[in-house]
Amino acid sequence: MRAVLATIAMLIVGPAMAQDAVSPTQFDNHVAHDSAFGDIAWHIDNVNPGAKGPLVVWLPGSGAYPHFQNFSDGGRGVSFPRELLAFRDRAHFLLIDKPGLPFVADMVFDEATGRPIQLDSPAYRAGLSRDNLVARTALAISAARETLGDRIDRVVVIGGSEGAQYVFAVAGLAHADKAVGWGGLALPQYYDFIIDQRLRAERGEISRAEAQASVENIFTDIKAIQADPLSLDRRFIGEANRRWSGFGPHAAVDDMLALDIPLLLVQGGDDPKAPIINTDFAMVAFLSQGRTNLDYWVYPDADHGFRAPDPNNPGKKISIAGEIWNRVWARVMAEPAS
Known part of the structure; x- marks a missing residue:
C-alpha cells in the first residue's frame, strides 16, 4: 500500500442518514482478559442473537479509528463495510477494538497530519504490531466461541486493507473455516x-x-x-x-500457503494503495504448487474502495462494493466441496 494507509470501507453518513446506519447499541460488549495482552474488548451484534449461523470476524483497515466515529458536522463513520453488516440477521458479527482505541468516539483531527488527536496515542502505537493484532484477534475469537457455543456453525475471518495483511495468520491461529482478504497484498x-x-x-x-x-x-x-x-x-x-x-x-502469501481451508482474495485492478501487481503473486504461488483452495476475484476497474467508473457519468465513479459483498456472502454461506 502506498503513501496513505487508508481505512478501507469507512463510511461517513450525514445526519439525515444516521438513523439508517448500524448503531453501537446493536452490539453487545465483552472483554477478554489475558495476562500477556491485557483486556481485549470485543463486540457481537445482537440481531437474532439466539440464531445459529456463522461467526463472521471483520478486521479493519489502518489508522486510529474506532469502529464507530462521530464527527463535528453530525456525520458518522464506521470502520466496517455496511454492506456486509446488512447480513447481521443471518450471522454473528464480531468486531474487536484495536489496542488503545474505544468502540465509539468523537473524532478530532490534527490539521497538520490529518490524524485523530488523542486516539493516535502511545497506547495505540505500542499495540499496533502485526503479531500483537494476530494474537489479540485469535483470543477474541476464542472468547466468542466460548460465549456463543453451538450458535456458531462456522468461523469466517474477513480482513480489509491492513486487515487483509494479517487475516490469513488469524485464520490459522483461530482454526477458522474460511478466510477472505479484501483489497490486500501477497508480497x-x-x-x-x-x-x-x-x-x-x-x-x-x-x-x-x-x-x-x-x-x-x-x-x-x-x-x-x-x-x-x-x-x-x-x-x-x-x-x-x-x-x-x-x-x-x-508476505501474507506465506500465511495463505500454510492453510488448506477455502481462501478468497478480492482485488481492484485500479487500486493505487494496494497494487494488484503485488496481489497477483498469490495466485501464481498457488497455481505453481498445484493448490486449489484459493479463489481470486479481480474487478479490473475498481479502486481501493471498490469504486469503478460510472458508465452514465464520464469522469465519475460509483461504488460496486454492494454487489461484491453479496457475492462474498454467498461464498461465506456455501458449504465446502466434499
Whole structure:
C-alpha cells in the first residue's frame, strides 16, 4: 500500500442518514482478559442473537479509528463495510477494538497530519504490531466461541486493507473455516513503495534515475526501521517503526500457503494503495504448487474502495462494493466441496 494507509470501507453518513446506519447499541460488549495482552474488548451484534449461523470476524483497515466515529458536522463513520453488516440477521458479527482505541468516539483531527488527536496515542502505537493484532484477534475469537457455543456453525475471518495483511495468520491461529482478504497484498508491504516508483518511471512521470534514487531511499528507510523496530516515535509514512517492522517485511502469501481451508482474495485492478501487481503473486504461488483452495476475484476497474467508473457519468465513479459483498456472502454461506 502506498503513501496513505487508508481505512478501507469507512463510511461517513450525514445526519439525515444516521438513523439508517448500524448503531453501537446493536452490539453487545465483552472483554477478554489475558495476562500477556491485557483486556481485549470485543463486540457481537445482537440481531437474532439466539440464531445459529456463522461467526463472521471483520478486521479493519489502518489508522486510529474506532469502529464507530462521530464527527463535528453530525456525520458518522464506521470502520466496517455496511454492506456486509446488512447480513447481521443471518450471522454473528464480531468486531474487536484495536489496542488503545474505544468502540465509539468523537473524532478530532490534527490539521497538520490529518490524524485523530488523542486516539493516535502511545497506547495505540505500542499495540499496533502485526503479531500483537494476530494474537489479540485469535483470543477474541476464542472468547466468542466460548460465549456463543453451538450458535456458531462456522468461523469466517474477513480482513480489509491492513486487515487483509494479517487475516490469513488469524485464520490459522483461530482454526477458522474460511478466510477472505479484501483489497490486500501477497508480497511484503515494503515492496509496494518500490512498485510505485518503478511504475512512475514506466509511465514517464519521473526518470528511471529518479526512480532508482527513490528506491535507494526506501532501502535506507527499511534499514533504519529494522535497526530500531520497537520505536513508537520514529515515523515512516505516518506510522511508528513498531508497526512497520512487523507489517513491512511480511508476505501474507506465506500465511495463505500454510492453510488448506477455502481462501478468497478480492482485488481492484485500479487500486493505487494496494497494487494488484503485488496481489497477483498469490495466485501464481498457488497455481505453481498445484493448490486449489484459493479463489481470486479481480474487478479490473475498481479502486481501493471498490469504486469503478460510472458508465452514465464520464469522469465519475460509483461504488460496486454492494454487489461484491453479496457475492462474498454467498461464498461465506456455501458449504465446502466434499
